[in-house]
Structures are given as C-alpha cells and as structure tokens.
Amino acid sequence: MEKVLEALQQAIENGETQTAMNKTKEALNQGLRTDKIIQTAINPAFKDLGQKMFDGEIYVTDVLMASRAAHAALYVMEPIISRSTGTSKGLVAIGTVAGDLHDIGKNLVIMMLQGSGYTVIDLGIDVPVETFIEAVRTHKPDVLALSSLLTTTLPELDATVAALTETGLRPQVKVIVGGAPVTSEYAGRIKADAYANDLFEATEAVADLMHNRIGKYAV
Amino acid sequence: MNQRENFFAMIEGKKPEFIPNSMEVYKSCILGTSITDSPLMGGVDSFGVNWVATKEGAMPEPNKFMFEDIADWKAHVHFADLDSLGIEAAAAKELEDFTQDNRNEQVVNVFSGCGLFERMAAFMGFENALCSLVEDPDACREFFEALADFRIACHNRFIDAYQPDVLTYFDDLATANGLFMSPKVYREVIKPSHKRIVDAITSRGVIFSQHTCGKCEEIVGDYVEMGAKIWHSAQSMNDLEGILEKYQGQLIVEGGWDSSGAASYIGATVEELIEEAKRCAKVYGQKGNFILMPTLLNENGNSLIVGDPRLEPMLKAFNEINHI
Numbered sequence: 001m002e003k004v005l006e007a008l009q010q011a012i013e014n015g016e017t018q019t020a021m022n023k024t025k026e027a028l029n030q031g032l033r034t035d036k037i038i039q040t041a042i043n044p045a046f047k048d049l050g051q052k053m054f055d056g057e058i059y060v061t062d063v064l065m066a067s068r069a070a071h072a073a074l075y076v077m078e079p080i081i082s083r084s085t086g087t088s089k090g091l092v093a094i095g096t097v098a099g100d101l102h103d104i105g106k107n108l109v110i111m112m113l114q115g116s117g118y119t120v121i122d123l124g125i126d127v128p129v130e131t132f133i134e135a136v137r138t139h140k141p142d143v144l145a146l147s148s149l150l151t152t153t154l155p156e157l158d159a160t161v162a163a164l165t166e167t168g169l170r171p172q173v174k175v176i177v178g179g180a181p182v183t184s185e186y187a188g189r190i191k192a193d194a195y196a197n198d199l200f201e202a203t204e205a206v207a208d209l210m211h212n213r214i215g216k217y218a219v
Numbered sequence: 220m221n222q223r224e225n226f227f228a229m230i231e232g233k234k235p236e237f238i239p240n241s242m243e244v245y246k247s248c249i250l251g252t253s254i255t256d257s258p259l260m261g262g263v264d265s266f267g268v269n270w271v272a273t274k275e276g277a278m279p280e281p282n283k284f285m286f287e288d289i290a291d292w293k294a295h296v297h298f299a300d301l302d303s304l305g306i307e308a309a310a311a312k313e314l315e316d317f318t319q320d321n322r323n324e325q326v327v328n329v330f331s332g333c334g335l336f337e338r339m340a341a342f343m344g345f346e347n348a349l350c351s352l353v354e355d356p357d358a359c360r361e362f363f364e365a366l367a368d369f370r371i372a373c374h375n376r377f378i379d380a381y382q383p384d385v386l387t388y389f390d391d392l393a394t395a396n397g398l399f400m401s402p403k404v405y406r407e408v409i410k411p412s413h414k415r416i417v418d419a420i421t422s423r424g425v426i427f428s429q430h431t432c433g434k435c436e437e438i439v440g441d442y443v444e445m446g447a448k449i450w451h452s453a454q455s456m457n458d459l460e461g462i463l464e465k466y467q468g469q470l471i472v473e474g475g476w477d478s479s480g481a482a483s484y485i486g487a488t489v490e491e492l493i494e495e496a497k498r499c500a501k502v503y504g505q506k507g508n509f510i511l512m513p514t515l516l517n518e519n520g521n522s523l524i525v526g527d528p529r530l531e532p533m534l535k536a537f538n539e540i541n542h543i
Contacts, residue, residue, distance in 0.1 A: 053396075053397075059397060059398050059399060059400050059401045060349060060394065060397075060398075060399045061349045061352060061399065061400045061401070061404060062401075064349050064350055065350060065353055065354075068350065099273070099274060100273070101271055101273055101278060102278070103282065104345045104346075107346065108346075125281055150273065150274065150275050151275075151478070151484065151485065151516045152274040152275060152485060152516050152517075152518065152520060153274075154485065155485060180394075180395050180479070181478065181479050181484075182479075183479055197396070198394075
C-alpha cells in the first residue's frame with residue numbers, strides 16, 4: 001500500500017481529523033482514485049476499529065473521533081466523488097421507529113455507513129410505519145435499517161416488516177434491525193434479514209445484504 | 220427482620236434473612252429531581268433544556284443543543300436559584316402519607332437524575348459531549364466542577380427535605396457492550412467531580428447508590444473506591460457473579476434482570492417473569508448482597524411508573540423463594 005494511504009488509515013484510527021484531511025489531499029495530489037482511497041485506507045481503518053471495539057480495546061469516544069476523521073477525508077474527496085458515478089456502495093434508508101426518540105445508535109451507524117462509502121437517507125426518529133413504507137417506495141433503498149432502543153417500541157419493528165410484506169415491497173428491500181433490546185432471535189421472529197449488535201456489525205451486515213450474502217449477521 | 224432491618228444488615232455486611240426487591244424495600248422519591256434535573260413528565264428543566272416524555276421516561280429533546288463546543292459552556296449554563304424551585308414543597312407532598320411507622324419499615328431512597336455526563340449530553344448532544352471529553356478535557360473538567368457544586372447544593376436540599384437513607388445518583392456511562400469512554404478518560408475528566416459528589420452525600424450520613432446502566436464493570440471498582448455502597452440497575456451483561464463475590468461486604472448489587480430477555484418483552488407472561496425472578500435469586504442472591512430490580516415493561520411504559528398487574532403475582536412468587 002502507498003505510504004500516504006497507510007498514514008491516512010492510521011490518522012483515521014487515531015481520530016486525527018486534520019492529518020486525515022492532509023493525507024487525503026496528498027493522496028489525491030499523487031493521482032490516487034477516490035475509490036482506491038476508500039477501499040485501501042478508510043474501510044480497513046473501520047475494520048481494525050471494529051475488531052478493537054470487539055476486543056474491548058477502544059471505546060465509543062475513539063470510534064466517534066475516528067468517524068469524524070473519516071468524514072473529514074470524505075469531505076475532501078466529495079467534489080470528486082460527486083462528479084463521478086458509481087462510487088456509492090449502495091443506498092441505505094434508516095430510522096428509529098415510532099414512539100422512540102433515541103438517535104445515538106442510529107447516528108453512529110449512519111456515520112459508519114457514510115464513512116464506508118454508502119449513501120444514507122436518514123428518516124429521523126419516531127418514524128411511523130407509513131413513513132418507512134413511503135421511503136422504500138420512493139427512494140428504493142437497497143437496505144432498510146430499523147432502530148429501537150425501547151422495549152416498548154419493539155413491536156414497531158415487527159409492524160414495519162409486516163407492512164412491507166402487506167404492501168408487496170418486501171422482496172425489493174433487505175431489512176436489518178438493531179438496538180439495545182433487540183436480539184438475533186427477535187430479528188428472526190419478525191422475519192428481518194439481519195441483526196446487528198453494534199455499528200461495526202451493522203456495517204458488515206449491510207455489506208452482506210448488498211451482495212446477497214448469507215453472512216454471520218443473517219437471521 | 221422487616222425490609223429496613225434486612226437492608227441495613229446487608230449494608231453492614233451481615234447476613235440478611237432474605238433477598239429484597241427494589242419495589243418493596245424502598246420508598247423511592249422522585250419529585251425533587253424532577254424539579255432540579257429532569258422533568259418526569261417532560262417540559263423545560265431548570266437549565267432551559269426541553270425534555271420530551273416517552274413511555275420509558277423523559278429525555279432531552281433530540282437534536283436541540285444549547286451549545287456544541289464545551290468551551291462555550293459559561294455563556295450558556297446558568298444555575299438556578301434553589302430557593303425558587305420548590306424542592307421542600309415537593310418533598311412534603313411526596314412524603315405526606317409516609318409516616319414514622321413507614322420509616323421504621325422501609326428505606327427512603329431519593330433519586331437524583333441526570334448526572335455529570337448525562338447533563339453535559341443534555342446540553343450539547345451525545346456525540347459532541349463524548350468528543351469533548353477527548354478534545355477539550357480541561358474545559359470539561361471546569362464544567363463538571365461547576366456542575367458538581369450545583370449538584371451538591373441540590374443534594375443537600377434533598378437531604379434536608381427528605382431525610383433519606385439512600386441517595387441514588389444517575390449517570391449512564393455505558394452501552395450494552397462497554398463504556399462510552401475509556402476508564403482513563405473517565406478517571407481523568409469525570410471522576411474527580413464525581414468523587415466530590417459522593418463525598419458530599421456520604422459526609423451527611425447518607426448511603427450513596429450509583430446508577431449506571433449497561434456494561435460498566437470496568438469502573439465499578441472506582442464506584443466502590445469512592446464510597447458507593449450500592450450499584451443500581453446492574454445489568455446482566457456485566458459479570459455480576461464476579462462482582463458480587465469480589466465486593467461482598469462492600470457493595471450491594473441492585474438489578475440482575477435480563478433486560479433483553481423474554482421476561483422484558485411486551486406481553487411476557489407472569490410465568491416468564493417468575494422464572495426470571497427465580498433465576499436472579501438463584502444466580503445472584505445467595506451471597507447476601509443482591510437486591511432484585513425487575514425491569515418490567517408494558518404497552519404503557521415502565522411498570523415502576525405506570526404499574527402492572529403482573530407485578531403482584533411475580534413478587535408474591537419471588538418472596539416465597541427469596542430466603543437466604
């Protein structure tokens with residue numbers, strides 16, 4: 001790997017925003033393509049961070065700082081990315097279900113997905129079933145991600161998946177669910193496609209869903 | 220032993236007669252903190268932050284921040300005149316039916332919500348707050364010191380007004396998978412002010428109970444070291460058995476309920492609740508330093524607030540098997 005990309009990956013993992021921006025500019029000046037920068041520096045950074053988080057070596061603060069650094073790198077590349085086509089890895093619509101105002105987990109997943117090269121439509125918090133349905137109908141996302149932090153709002157996950165089936169939209173979109181009270185067993189019971197326990201798993205699971213892989217997060 | 224005697228046997232590290240549950244051992248008092256910290260039914264708090272009521276409690280209005288850079292806190296944070304808030308009247312109302320006989324039977328536990336980190340997040344949002352801990356620790360420490368002064372003044376008012384046995388201080392610092400911040404960051408940035416809060420409460424002869432949800436086992440030792448006698452809402456993703464053993468005689472673990480298990484789902488049957496209560500008693504209760512705290516939710520919200528007909532049969536069954 002080019003040294004500049006190694007340095008960029010390290011800057012992201014260390015949460016060094018300014019260095020990440022500088023190294024991205026340097027990489028572009030060296031003629032490196034944006035997709036190569038994302039695939040060779042940004043994605044591996046998140047992969048490393050995910051493993052470290054899983055191993056208990058880093059904390060949410062570290063992930064947030066890294067995510068900000070990755071966003072800074074993407075910000076530098078944005079004018080180029082927006083001129084090119086086919087750079088996005090896919091479209092994900094995401095929201096916190098009705099009755100639930102929590103946005104922390106959802107926002108972290110958005111940061112991670114965007115940092116990994118996905119286009120994300122944030123439907124917000126307290127999202128009724130009808131809005132999810134309309135979003136799938138209108139935007140045709142590859143993946144619909146549903147978040148619920150409250151036990152009392154878990155039935156909204158079920159209701160949303162059921163409504164997708166009733167409206168005939170279910171075959172066109174993969175559904176991933178997550179949030180503190182959600183379990184893999186529950187995700188299976190409501191016939192979601194995948195369950196993720198944290199933001200790294202969510203990113204990996206979305207990648208599996210995009211490629212129709214039956215990965216370890218499938219339910 | 221009645222509930223109170225049994226509780227104090229546990230606090231003193233002696234063998235209790237039975238495993239208590241938080242619904243029966245405590246007279247929990249929430250109106251004081253609803254005025255000073257987080258309005259129970261939603262609305263604007265004493266700092267000007269708007270809280271939104273949800274089924275499981277109130278929370279700061281999402282995406283509405285008072286400031287985004289912790290360096291700006293002095294320009295935005297104004298501490299209320301405690302004389303103007305009506306803490307004493309709220310305490311009198313909350314205790315109006317609580318007699319001396321009741322005090323001889325139960326333990327008075329005053330809640331104090333929205334601790335140092337949670338308050339910071341209420342002002343500036345969760346992500347900004349967490350990044351501030353790393354990017355500008357000096358400004359964070361200054362903010363926490365000022366906030367601790369305010370909280371200590373509030374707690375002294377609570378103690379005067381309620382004459383509590385226990386004060387439970389709420390500050391959530393963890394997800395289900397681990398701490399929000401490293402133990403190092405907690406110790407360097409939050410803990411000094413946190414310790415002042417603990418010291419101020421224990422110096423008044425009141426038992427300090429620390430509420431932290433999630434997997435926070437890495438700093439439970441810090442809580443004990445500072446003088447906490449109870450860890451509240453201790454959730455099952457932590458090594459509760461190890462902690463119960465390690466801190467036997469020093470710390471009461473209050474919680475145990477599997478908040479992601481079948482007993483916590485809406486529509487869980489009474490039998491499932493009883494099964495979970497029995498599991499907690501069997502797995503956690505035998506060392507004499509455990510209080511069961513059921514997290515029972517229904518379509519209206521948290522049963523602690525909205526009630527639930529399943530509670531009575533569940534507690535009845537639990538009290539038949541809770542002897543140690």
